[in-house]
Structures are given as structure tokens and as C-alpha cells.
Amino acid sequence: MKIAWIGTGVMGASMAGHLQAAGHELTVYNRTKAKADALVANGARWADTPAEAAADANVIFMIVGYPKDVENVALGDDGILSTATPGAILVDCTTSSPALAVKISEAGDAKGIAVLDAPVSGGDIGAKNAALSFMVGGDADAFETVKPLFEIMGKAIVLQGGPGAGQHTKMVNQTLIASGMIGLCEAMLYAEKSGLDPLTVLQSVGGGAAASWGLSNLWPRMIGGDFEPGFFVEHFIKDMGIALDEAKRMNLELPGLSMAFTLYTKTAELGYGRKGTQALLLALREMNL
């Protein structure tokens, strides 16, 4: 199968590498060419634009930065839909706007190109270990066609509904995490301030109703003073912004998510935008000085 891959950042390069290692013919494009060097050295064809990459591909994957990048790469003058051939499938793995996913899907429909929104969770490590969760929205037949490729890169691969449903599911994921991180960092601050040993506390609270991935994984990192990403604060702010835009569109007030957005924006303003999400603790400490 001829595959085009647009976006070879940390996530994209790992994901595309798995497809390449599985023997798929790859054409790649990235804004910064050097980030595709390894894939090209392993036999991928370089394309100078998304349009060129997409021209003869059966499946076109993209994973880029912000919704405006998604819109340019998919719908722009040199974008994927300007050259993709009828019958091809476009898969957007960027975490992006559900409304934009619907818009791109409609533009694809008009040209006979099925579009799947398929954001992932699992981060750098999940991408590297082919253990990503793919949350997919779009046409069921297109999903079945692409599924064997998803399975090369991930583990939990679930069709959540029509166009946009993958992005909505990712927003549910981020909404869960947003308030969870507030709880995690406030609890750590309380533990510190009250003179408890946070590692001993974990023995009491780690196995019950307070248990979470964050408590098991980020709590020990915070204790060790490790605030490296993991998942970047600035990317989390982007995701929460999308979720809040969608919530507003649905007339939905989500006070916890709004507070998380505000607190993380503050965290970035304090200089921690390129730290991991657990750096909210640093911001809360400074706000409580």
C-alpha cells in the first residue's frame, strides 16, 4: 500500500517508522525537512509539499501542530485534498478541532476521498512502542481499510462514530486529565505543607478511590523533582482550548476544565510551557508563596 505521511515530529516520525518497518512504501513531507532524514535514509521518498506527497497515495496520514496547520495541510493550495485521488483515505492524527474534522470530511466527500479523524493518546513513549490509543471518527468502511495500519502503530483502536467523533473522544480524555491534574498537584501541595512524606502518603492513597494513572506515574516524578515532559504544558493548553471552544459551541459550561485552562495558562506564563503537565505543581507553589 502506498502511504503518504505529513508531519514527522517526535510522534509522527515514530509512527511512520513503524509503517516503514512493516514494509509499506512511504512518501514523507515535513515543514522542517531534517526531521524526516531518518525515514528518508531508510528509503522513504521525500515530497516538497503535502500535495506532492498525497498525489499517488492510497492512504495519507497527517499529524501536525495546531488546527490552523491541519486546515492548511488538508485544505490549503498545496494541501492534500488538492491532489489526492478519489478512493484515497485521509487520516488526521493531530489532536484538533471536531468542527474542523467535520469540515475536512465534507471537503473530502466532495472529491471522493474518505476522511478519518484519528487523534491518539499515549505520547512519545506510546508512539515509540507502538502502543498508542487511536480514537477514530468517520466512515466505517474507511476505518476497516485503515485498521491494519493503525494496528501497526497502536493497541486500542476504536471507531467512536462519524466525522469528529475521534476528536470529541480525545476532548473527553483531556477533560478527564485536566481536573485530575489539578487534584494531583493540589494534593501534593497539601501533603508538603502539612509535613507529610508524599511517598508514604502514596502507600495509603494509591490503592483506593483516589487511584489514577497520574497518581501512580506523575506523583513519584514530582517527588523526585522531575518536571520534564511527558506531555508538554503548552500542548495541553492547546487541547483544552479546543475542548472549551467545542463546549461553548454546545452551550456547555465546564467549570473544572475552564479552571484547568486558566491555571495551565498561568503555568506557561511562569515559564513552564515546555515542561510536563506535572509542572502545574510548580505554578501552584509559586501562587501560594
Added chain:
Amino acid sequence: MKIAWIGTGVMGASMAGHLQAAGHELTVYNRTKAKADALVANGARWADTPAEAAADANVIFMIVGYPKDVENVALGDDGILSTATPGAILVDCTTSSPALAVKISEAGDAKGIAVLDAPVSGGDIGAKNAALSFMVGGDADAFETVKPLFEIMGKAIVLQGGPGAGQHTKMVNQTLIASGMIGLCEAMLYAEKSGLDPLTVLQSVGGGAAASWGLSNLWPRMIGGDFEPGFFVEHFIKDMGIALDEAKRMNLELPGLSMAFTLYTKTAELGYGRKGTQALLLALREMNL
């Protein structure tokens, strides 16, 4: 060992029952006598006041309602410390104020009575199955003496520090849960409003960074329309109020916990005080109508 047990509500009756079944001689007191009937039928001695129950006991357990109840039962005219003999140990399993735990401990010291604060997590079911987590503050020797009794009733039994440290640890636990519940209920609301199937969503988000006890246990109950406790909204409000009082005393601002307190107070006002904590979803739905 002669044990006194003050407070035979749902939790206390199960816990005392385990000690009785293990062969310990029990004297019991409860504000509502009928709730101690089963223990008395099984051979426990009834006492008319906490003071009478405590008079000849080696270890005196109490688990009552609010901090004011704790203060009355421990320090009041007919309270435990009015009659307990030097060398006895008082163990308070109520979720109560850390500052009050310190006060009772000091009052005990003056009479040669060691005091442990030992709130639990695990709820009705944990109490019934002898699977509670005991978070303990106080004297290390007293802890070692009581530990075999804790082990009859629980699984994770951890000395967290001096007087009040058990209560502080419980507050950390509740702080984690408070914001976690906001995330859980907001995420469910978002999923519903965006037309997703929450059970299918769980397949995508249940195994990664959004994973939590609440997501595994309460999310399915919410889907099934099951808002029964589990853990009562009104008890959770009590606990968060204590945590916020302590935070204030430590000059600590915890915006997520404050928001959870406000949202759960609203949940109780809407008539859900005797529902489980997942009933926050019902309140958020009504607030978003």
C-alpha cells in the same frame, strides 16, 4: 484484649464485628442503641455512655460523624478521656479535623493515654470485607500495639507521622478525589452532549493517562443511571470542608478543591445529598440546562 467501640453505624458495626469475630472482648456504645443490637446479641457488653465504655478498656476505638461529635465523645463530660485508664490507647477512625486530632492527643498525653488518629478509606464495602486503608497519625509504640487490630479490619495500614498525620493523609485522599470527580462528571457531560457513546469512549480512554478508579468504577454506574452511594455527597462535603479549613490554616489556596466544595454544595442543594458522589453529574446536567 478489652476493646471499647464507640459508634456502630454502617462502617463501625462492620469494623467492630471483625474484632468480635476474632475473639476480642467488646464493649459498645452508640447514640442510637438499636444499631449495636447485632454486636450485643453476639456477646458485646452495652455501655450507656462513652465514659462507661472506656472505663476498663485497653483500646478504645471511635468512629462517629462530625468533628463536633468527635470532640464530645473524646473530651466531653461523659467522654472517653473522663474515665480511660493510663496506658489505654484511644483510636479515632472518624474522618475529622487534623487540628482537633492534635488537641485530643494533647489531652490524652496529660492523662497518660496515647491517641491515634486513624481515618479510613474503602467505604462500606471495604469495612465489610476487612479491606480498609488505615491512615494513622500518632505515637509509633501505640501504633505497633494497635496494628494487629487494624490488620483484622484492613489491608493498607500505614503510620503517616505524629498526631494529625492520619487526618492530613485522608485530606490528601479527598483532595485527589474532589477534582477527579469534577473531571469525571464533566467528561461524561461532554461525551453525552457531543453524541458519543460513553461506553465506547471508555474503551479508548480507560487504559491511558486518563485512567482512574473513578473512571473504571463510577463511569459505568453513571452510564447505567446508578447514582446510589458508594460515598454520600453530604459526607464528601463534610470532608472537603475540613480540608479547606486546614488549607486556610496553612495559608494554602486550593482552587480545585474550593470549586469541588462549591459544586457539591450545589449538588446537595438540588436534593442529591444522600446520593453517591457520582451524582455531581446530575447537578452539572441541571446547571447546563
